[in-house]
Amino acid sequence: MKKISLSALCAASLISIPATAQIAPEASTSAPFADVYARYEAPAQIQTEKLADGRYKVRAPLSLLRSAQGSIHLSGANARETLYVNIAPQARIDDARLLLRHASSSAMDGMSPHLRVSINQQFIAQVKASTSQTSVLDEIVLDKQALSSGFNAIELNAIQRHTIECQDPTSPELWTDIDTLRSTIEFTYTRRPFAGTLADLDAAISPGLAGIEKISIVTAENINKSHLKWGALISQAIANRLDYKIPDISHSTATRIESETAIGPAPYLSTNTQDSDLILVGTFEEIGQYLSIDPASVSQEEGYLAIGPSPADPSRFVIIASGHNAKSVGLAIDALGLSSFPFADTNEARILEEDAVSNVNFAASAPLQSGKSYTFKDLGLNTTSITGSQYAQAALNFEMPANYFATEQDIVELELDYAYGAAQDPDSVLNIFVNDVFRKAITLSNPDGEATAGYKILLPSRVLQPGPNKVSFKAELNKSQIGKCAPRNLRNLAFILEGSSLIRLPDAQTYVELPNLGLMKNTGYPYSGVETEKFSILAADATSPNLAAVWTLTAKLGQIHKAWFSNVDMDFGLVPPANNTLLVGAKSTLDPILKSPFILTPSNNGRHKSLYELANLGRNGAVISGENPSANETLLTVVMGQNASTLENAVKNLVEPSHWSQLDGGAAVWREKPSTFATQSAQDTYFVGNLEAAERIAFHNAKTPLKWLLIMGGLLFGVASILAFVARYMRKRNQP
Structure with a gap:
């Protein structure tokens, strides 16, 4: 991955791209300008x-x-x-x-x-x-x-x-x-014509080919922060069911049509979105005119959820999430977000407060906890057995917390339950790799075979890293074959690794250097929903492209751990609150805050500096991360495009694996093709965590040994100077 100056890249963009390239696609009649920075074709796509x-x-x-x-x-x-x-x-x-x-x-x-x-x-x-x-x-x-x-x-x-x-x-x-x-x-x-019910939600929202590709979240014309959060949670409900795909998420405004042939729960709904499944959200006062239901049939305390064929395309679905007030709409959305919710085989449901979990962040797949023991089966690696093969491989995949910090004394312990067959060559081995680096080997040399329980392997805890980790077990089994045409019988070669094997993690401390977009890429930190630290999401304005950008990013961040941001503050605005904050908007909208002393002027302690040397982004999307001016040791991450249209397209490109996998450092810019992605290291960083003082000093000394030597040299020089002065003073005093 190349790392270049962010301002240099933006400046190059201004020089190389003609003015017509800055025009919105729908306003330009000329052919698309060749992207001179995209030297390689994009990866293959479906x-x-x-x-x-x-x-x-x-x-x-x-x-x-x-x-x-x-x-x-x-x-x-x-x-x-x-x-x-x-x-x-x-x-x-x-x-x-x-x-x-x-x-x-x-x-x-x-x-x-x-x-x-x-x-x-x-x-x-x-x-x-x-x-x-x-x-x-x-x-x-x-x-x-x-x-x-x-x-x-x-x-x-x-x-x-x-x-x-x-x-x-x-x-x-x-x-x-x-x-x-x-x-x-x-x-x-x-x-096929859509004929599913609420009980079929998991099947209808499928990651398979020909499944969900576009989702349009439809609201009434007037937007407030409730709609922002509802759309974000709906996007997560969809993305979490799609496992590894992020659909094309858009926002559209509902209009009423008179139809005698339309069917489904929203027969009078019309939108400007084509080839999309629809989700209509709002109170009955806002969207009741588009529905076939009488709002009076739903109590004030109930949320209303329904599914049926889309009025625009009977082969696609429309989901309705509504109620008499914001709280009841939230109940319907909470039920939609729980993949395990026990929906009946009907097209509509009324959700009571005791039916849905509200105001809590949860994740279906959270990182492992320090100081705990886990069986391989708990982590998805069931008993693995092979016979008649010279090679066997099993991998244990898990995630460590993003702020995980290993000291030199911390040890990871493996307790393996395994067995192997008889009459194997004594040079047969089980090799153990951690994150694709060889760490340990076990000989499988007993000619009579062997069954071992609780075989202990000690590894330094530093071999694990924050975020995803993989421990691989690779068995190499050999048997002597004598003679030119000896029968190649391998059926006695056998190996088994039991799912009852254990991994025991140390009680590690927490310490992390921020900003770090690479950490956000791998774990979502600090916006993943599994952290104890509070965070907020801000949209710069309520335009449809800005809403779509926020919802797409929220879907991507939640999908990392299949998280649900029910307890995350979401609002419109430019001033970040005093916690970790994700701010999304068009640069033209963000200019007042980006140019204001609030961000550009250093604070009294000199720690808050400019996040970005402002330049015209052109077709680039940009993400910049730095210490939040509103509060020390909290993070502000700004995602922007030059205008609303480029912002929406930039975020859709960013969440693609080809782009997201390149996030690193403190800032990045990109365009449609992955080869345009460029990153910049963070200029000013800070640390958060509970690392003990002695370990913290040792860690920073190890990071900057030259600085430590200079400091120690200065201290020694100072002490020597003081002692020399005292010695001269004492000699003069003692002279007759």
Whole structure:
């Protein structure tokens, strides 16, 4: 990742981009200006195209169907890999095909190597391996009956041979590579008419292909801070169900239509949003005119929640969250946010206060706690067992708190329950890696095999890092094969790692240096909803693009831990409160506060300095983070675009994995393509936490040893000078 001066990049933008590039897209009639800073193409994306006959076509690169990066490398006589394609229930598949670009070792030429393809354990096709100098592209027509809603398993099985006599099944000549960027699964589908109920919410809001892509949150014309918070919580309710996707979130204003044919709970609703699922939110006084329900049938204390076909498109849904007052609307939204809420199989529900949890932040997946013990099963790693293979791997994934601080004395303890089979070579081992760095090895050398419970491994706590961590267990099992044509029997090779194994964490302290956008990227800190520190979210104004930007960012931050910001203060304004604050707005709106002495003038202690050397952002989005001028040791993070339109587009780009993964330092700018992303280190930082004084001094001395040596040298020089002065004084005094 390149790190350059933020002001330099903005200045370069002003020089390189003509004036027409600053015009809003809808106002410009010229062709888009080439982005000279975007030297690389954007990563592959899932593409959805609406056809002339009303159907849709989806193209999904195989690279997006697996967590590993790069091509699929199938090595060995019988190698396989399974990909999972999630198809949303809204789609009725009309036709599908799999395009595979692959190449195989030329050593297998003439030995009939081939690829076997199956879907959901049903054989689909087999294609000849390409042993020529270049890869080939094969098209496989898929039986649409083999695909179903939910996850579909596509298994690629390489049957490979390079000799008839004495073949080693692990020979390096046995390989096939599949290009996952240029291999795709494509299908054409028709959207089913929506017929779900509230009990089907989790299925209707699906991350699968052909599922939720656009969400429009619809309100009445007048907006206040309640609507801001309702939209943020609704966005989190959607994003948390989508797991890893952030939909295109927008805001629109409701208008009334007279219709005798429209159906559903909002038959008189019209918006300017196309191809979107709708969520209509507001009190009955604000939105009652669009609904089919009589508000008098709902009590003052109840929240009202309903779902049905959208009046704009019967294949999409509209969700209604309403009530007689702000509190009752909040009850309906709280019920929507709980994925485990026991909705009945009906299209509407009335929510009482005792039914929904309000005014509390919660997260479905929080970081581990210091000083606690966890079984591997608790952390998602169940018992892992292999037989007949020379290699086994299991990984323990977990998250440490963002402000986690390990001292030299802290120890992480692993207690492993494992076993291995007999008649293995004594050089068989279990290697242990922490965050992909080798840390420990266990020999598996007993010729009779062994079952071990509670095998202790001590690791320095500093090998763990704030945020995501991975502990990998890689077993290398060997067996002697004697003679040129010895049978390659590996069935006695066996290894098992029990889910009852433990990881015991030390009672660590907390200490963190801020600002740190890299920490926000990995953990959301301090805006993730799992911290004890209070934080606020401010929107600079109530325009639709600003609302959409705030809701999109809130969805992204909440999705990190599947959090729910019910107890977070959200409001409109420019002056941050005296706590950690996220401020979102167009630079044209933020100019008064950015130019005011409130931010640009240093405080009495000289700690508060300018967050940003102001420049015209052009097409750039920007995020700047620094110490909050309203309160020491709290954070202010400002996200902005030059105007409302560029702000909304910039935030939509920012939450994409290709951009979000590059966040670092104290400031960043970007445009649509990921290669335009640039970061700048924070100039002024501060520390928060409960680290003891002695550890704090040692930590800072280790960070800046030269400064420490200069300080100590100065102290010693000062002491020596004082002693010399005292000695001269005493000599003069004692002279006769």
